[in-house]
Amino acid sequence: MAELLNLEKKLAEYKCDTNKAIRLKLVRFVEDLEDETMSFSPLYSHQVFGDEESVFGYKDLEIQLYYSTCSLTTFFNIKYSSKVVEKYDNVEVDNVESKMLEFIPAGYCINLDEFIVQLEKDASFRPFGFLIHSYTVYDEKEGLELNYEIYKTDISCPGFREYHERLQTFLIWFIETASFIDVDDDKWQFFLVFEKYLEDGSPRFATVGYMTVYNFYAYPDKMRPRIGQMLVLPPFQGEGHGAQLLETVQKFYTRDPAVLDITAEEPSEDFVKLRDFILAKLCQDLQAFAPEKLKKGFSAEMIEEARRTWKINKHHSRRVYEILRLRVTNMSDPAQSSEYRLDVKRRLAIPFKKNKKEATRLSRLMPEDWLAQQAEMSVSQEQEYLEETYQSTVEQYRRILERLARV
Structure with missing residues (x-):
């Protein structure tokens, strides 16, 4: 029994929680690389490391996954204080790198100097597609208005395919049942949120979040857009960007006479709450939803006007x-x-x-x-x-x- 407990203790020293080991970061400036307060951790890692969300074979494991905030150029690195070289009492050491590289697209950087060179190229980055909405958010900490823009694009836009491959990697860390989509299907549409800011007097565009929408056919001559994925990156959450994005997409498709209605694929509880808020906001001024009519009960007039x-x-x-x-x-x-x-x-x-x-x-x-x-x-x-x-x-x-x- 004592030997078994001792073995379990030794094994535990080399077992790491991957949700804690993974360190994500959105990098604007070179000095951000040394700022640990800017790092954030995933909510999930089971799609990469299994249901236990852990790996064996490392002490003090840190999996660094940094993105330039505009183009999402990626830096990937693994750090640890010690590693089991071979099998440890017949327990295999996990190959962290191979597991991660199944989800990180080609073109990532493996050293910081290379990443810094790519970071400087963000000055020339511009959003994909065309602008459909802009808005501001007041930053109480900085005491100023921050500017944001929402763009619509599709996979035919030059450079967007590679950018999307990097962007969608965030899904596996923050949406429990996320899966990558078939971007070669031209019915997919993409809506991207960027923060527009100035650096040395020139505009820069930091990635904030995005939404994918699939345009389903609705008999006989209509279209039923269905929201597939929606994510606001953690550093920007809680600032109202999800509401801005969903309302913008709702209004965008509303203008199209070919659209029957707008739905969502397997919406999460948080998404349902957000959708309820946006749709109530849009409908509250409609005549069919006037207070005196609400008190009479749900009606065909409400269905039709909505x-x-x-x-x-x-x-x-x-x-x-x-x-x-x-x-x-x-x-x-x-x-x-x-x-x-x-x-x-x-x-x-x-x-x-x-x-x-x-x-x-x-x-x-x-x-x-x-x-x-x-x-x-x-x-x-x-x-x-x-x-x-x-x-x-x-x-x-x-x-x-x-x-x-x-x-």
Whole structure:
């Protein structure tokens, strides 16, 4: 037993958490290379290093993955204080470099001098595609307005393919189920966010984030754009860039008469919250969503005006209705509160109604006492689920309304 514990202790010394070992950095100036406060870590590394998100064979492992902030030219380096040379008690040493290089595109730098030379070339970098929106964000720390621009492009734009190969590597570190897309499919469209700043009197463009959209065909003569991926890079998160990007894309496609509506592929919980906020913001001034009409309930007029004006489908317009109706509902009034709660719960109960139809079809095959027990359990479970989901939904809606009040 003592020998086993001693072995486990020795092995643990050479096991590294890859989420902590990986050090990412966006570099504008040479002095940023020595500034450890600018480094940030991934949320995930399982796609590269397996479900345990760890490697064996190194002490004090540091995986440096630096990007020039404009063109995303990449510097890759591995540091450690010691390494197991061969097998350690029949445990293989992980080849960190080979695992990383499966995801880092060709053309990366392996020494800092080479990277610094490439960093200087960022002065000539310009955004891909064409400008569709610009906005400013006030930086309280610096006490000044920062300028941002959003561009639309596609894979045919010269140089964009190589740039996108570098950009999409961030997905595996920050989106749990991320996958790389087939950029050779010309139905993919790309929306890029840049910070526009001056250095030595000349404009520079720092990469902030991006979104991919796939244009699906909708019978008979329409198009249904579907958002595939969206990411704001960590140093820029929490500044409202995601909202600016999503609203810009929504408005961009709204102007196209061929677009039926705009959807999203397997949206995360955070994306759903962001979309709810943007769509509620866009719809709050529509006539169909006027306070007196919200109090009368969800209507065909709301569905039609939301679709016609902002290319929003029925499911999303229903959520917008619930958010905006909450704003005009006095939740301290028992009658208004009860009416709102029942209205929302009717929507939340729809999946249960579908399941009950299936259960009725199968009921002929089951004993009566078993069916009675299952019916009692299902009613109780449904009520509990509906109440919990209702409460969390209303809390989420309240946060959206608070954000709308600040706009």
